[in-house]
Amino acid sequence: MEEQRQWRAIAMLFASIALFFTLIGGTPARQAASPNLSSLPLFGRVIGIDPGHGGYDGGAVSVTGRAEKEYNFEISQRLGAAVEALGGTVVYTREADIALIDPANTPGYKKRKELDNRISILQAAKVDAVVSIHMNNFRPQRSIRGAQAFYKAESASGAALAQAIYGCLSQIEEARPRKPSIGDYYILNSADAAILMECGFLSNKEDERLLADGDYQTRLASALARGLARYFELSP
Numbered sequence: 001m002e003e004q005r006q007w008r009a010i011a012m013l014f015a016s017i018a019l020f021f022t023l024i025g026g027t028p029a030r031q032a033a034s035p036n037l038s039s040l041p042l043f044g045r046v047i048g049i050d051p052g053h054g055g056y057d058g059g060a061v062s063v064t065g066r067a068e069k070e071y072n073f074e075i076s077q078r079l080g081a082a083v084e085a086l087g088g089t090v091v092y093t094r095e096a097d098i099a100l101i102d103p104a105n106t107p108g109y110k111k112r113k114e115l116d117n118r119i120s121i122l123q124a125a126k127v128d129a130v131v132s133i134h135m136n137n138f139r140p141q142r143s144i145r146g147a148q149a150f151y152k153a154e155s156a157s158g159a160a161l162a163q164a165i166y167g168c169l170s171q172i173e174e175a176r177p178r179k180p181s182i183g184d185y186y187i188l189n190s191a192d193a194a195i196l197m198e199c200g201f202l203s204n205k206e207d208e209r210l211l212a213d214g215d216y217q218t219r220l221a222s223a224l225a226r227g228l229a230r231y232f233e234l235s236p
């Protein structure tokens, strides 16, 4: 009986020692992880990503007959991954091919109500910046191409974000970025630092080919994420 108790005490001692070393061993690893994460450029930033259109609203139609909403969705997903890789937190307005209203049961100005719902999501999440992803379309002149960021007229933050993104897009030759411009888009009311990104022209064959290409989508998305990081670096 006494011997059994001694053995149990020894077993407990070994278990305690094992637990002690597990804890000691685990602590430095956890401590090492957090400074790495917090050193990432978008750490602590909440980025709103708004894939334009969706559901009943397809947006523009490309030269190959694809709906704009699909390009917007694909590039938004890649942008989200790029933002997370830089330590940021992402809030999407939609994560599927949906509209944020039921068009059959929404009287009045459907588009405005749909955008109001997007703005509500972004404002409730207290986002630090918003990138609304769209594709441009100009059928009368199909040679026009290039990516362009639009910001709200009176927003210095929007202008600074658009400029930072323009700088990063300029590193991608095929993106052929156009200078940022003031744009009167309702979604730009979602945050102070908000831009509407027209990623390229679906009416231009070469732009459309690029925008449909997964590799290009990834490069474009990471340039947008780097632009966000640059913006926060310059406007802390």
Ligand SMILES: [Zn+2]
Pocket (backbone or CB within 6 Å): 052, 053, 059, 060, 068, 134, 135
């Ligand atoms: Zn659009």
